Amino acid sequence: MSTLRLILADQLSATISSLTGCDKSKDIILMCEVWNEATYVKHHKKKIALLFSAMRHFAQELQENGYKVAYTKLDDAHNTGSFKSEVARLITKRPIQNIIVTHPGEYRVLEDMQNWESDFNIPVEIRSDDRFLSTPQEFEQWSKNRKQLRMEFFYREMRKKHAILMVGDEPVGGQWNYDADNRKPPKNGLQVPKPYVNEKDEITVDVIKLVSERFADHFGDLDPFYFAVTRAQALQALQLFTEQRLANYGDYQDAMVEGEPWMYHSHLSFYLNCGLLLPMECVQAAEKAYDHQQAPLNAVEGFIRQIIGWREYVRGIYWLKMPDYAQQNFFNAQRNLPEFYWTAETKMNCLRQCVLETRQNAYAHHIQRLMVLGNFALIAGLSPAQVNEWFLIVYADAYEWVELPNVSGMILFADGGYLASKPYAAGGNYINKMSDYCKNCSYKVTQKNGVDACPFNYLYWDFLARNRDKLKSNQRIAMMYRTYDRMDNDKKQAIAYDSQQLLNSLL
Structure with a gap:
């Protein structure tokens, strides 16, 4: 009898x-590319290609190391x-005494797996995912008796626990935190x-052809x-970041430049979130760069905070x-997502640039996501x-465990302040300060109202006015x-009128 390890x-x-x-002599490793997972939302073509190629390479490496792999x-x-039906299919073909899987990253998958023991009448062990530096149980314990769960205090505990930069x-x-030094405009x-660029091998070429044929109606360019698609390649990407980008990561981590989608960011979340890289090895690489005076403390601390903190x-x-x-929706926001989030057909240059780069790269850095794409959504x-x-x-790099709290909590304040202490709303001045997008925009960022005014300027005030009853007690925006x-009153009426005209145009 064998153990099935998914x-x-x-x-x-x-x-x-x-x-x-x-x-290795008898256990079966099961890996499967399944339609349900590729289409429960219509994932970016590049994401599907990255994961399928990385999976095939990983399966090959396991086989070369003596594992029995059913792929x-x-x-x-x-x-x-x-997943469930593929497990069921394998069970009918081979004598399986139990199933072992690592805790999945999405609630819906865990919920399904928790029924497998009764469905298959076979013991199922769901093991903790020890790639992370804290467990859900540890976080729950930390959260008890706290009125607000602020990341900064959790981050400090993580620094102490793992003796990082201590x-x-x-x-x-x-x-503890050098964030104030990390907001330089470009x-x-x-x-x-x-950025890191990997040459496509035969496996990746085959996957790209498959994705092109089977997922032609999905968003994005192939x-x-x-991408790196093996651990060795991902380690090269980590080395390239620490050698060439980390030193400037701190200063310019919030900066946005037209035609420069990658800036000084690491682009390692692709590999961290699918397992090709481990959090602690990224942290240790950054610490080593600091110890060897290859990167300043504000850059190293800022990078490490994103991994062990955020x-x-x-x-x-x-x-x-x-x-x-x-299901959280604190503001009861109901407006449909505008079509330009898919097409990039908007006169707002900041949004156009971010959507175009997202479509091409399946990537945008955190300020583009938060303060342009997310800010408008909010x-x-x-x-x-x-x-x-x-x-x-x-x-x-999006999986529900990381995407949902960032969007509902940080971007949209949909949880009413459980995660963030205030809504991250801003007018056009912030975007103008931190980017060069405004100079090529059809709108005028210095104009507050009227048909030529930057929509962020009046929508910001309209957002505050619309949601005053829910935000008036928040001291950070008083x-x-x-x-x-x-x-x-004329100014307030102009804000309301311009906002309504713009919002009506989104329908």
Whole structure:
């Protein structure tokens, strides 16, 4: 009798807990490309190609290391289309005494797996995903008796627990957080290094052809395809980042430049979130760069905070609050997602640039997601369900555990402030300060009202006015309401009129 060990597309790590104790002589590793997972939302073509190629490469590596692998390709004649049915198909063909799987990253998958033991009448063990640096149980314990769950305090606990950038009990440099140093606007003459680009091998070429044929109606461009699809390649991408980009990551992590989608960001979330890289090795690479004086502390701390702070924190929120978290809609926002989120056909250049780059790369950096694409969704009152679906579809690093808290909590404030202390709404001035988008825009960022005014300018104030009853007690935006109250009635009416005209045009 054999143990069936299922590995999912985001669990491509040789040290994954589901492989621990594997008897290579008889245990079966099951990996499968299934239609249900590729289409429960219509994922970006590049994301599907990345995962299928990485899965096939990982399966090949497992076989070369002596594991018995049962691999189902999407176009296999007998592919049944779902994890459950593929497990069932294998059970009918081989004597299986138990099933082992690592805890999945999405609630809907876990919910299904929790029924497998009774469905199959076989013991099913769902093991903790020990690639993460904290468990959902640890996060739940940390959250108890706290009125607000602020990431900063969780992050400090993680620094202490794992002795990262610490001198005894104190943070290196005397500060926990150097975020105030990491908000420089772009300057002329920035020399942004080229991003990691991997040459396509035969496996990847075959996958791209498959995706092109089977997912032609999905969003996004397949070419150019640049992803790392093996662990060795992902490690090269990590090395390239620490050597060429990390030093400037801190200063310009919020900056946006037309024609420079990658900036100084790491682009490692693709590989972290599917398992080709592990969080701690990324942290240690950044610490090493600091120790060797290859990158300043503000850059290294900022990068590490994203991994051991924000990434672990949003995962904790997800598992703590699901399934109800997916239904949160604090502002009762109901407006449909505008078509330009797919087509990029808008006169707002900032949005146009971000959508175009998203379509081409299955990537946009965090300020593009939060303060352009997300900011508009927030102040225009777009439906959280539709915005969440869009973010899950278009980005190759998006899985529900990381996407949902970022969108519903951070971007849309749909949870009413459980995750973020205030809505991250802003007018056109912020975008103008942190980017060069406004200089090529049809609208005028300096104009506050009228047909030529930047829509972010009046929509920002309209958002505050619309939601005053729900936000008036938030001390972090009290000053903005005082500013609004000092406006004369003509100004307020102009804001309301321009906003309504713009919002009506989105229908």
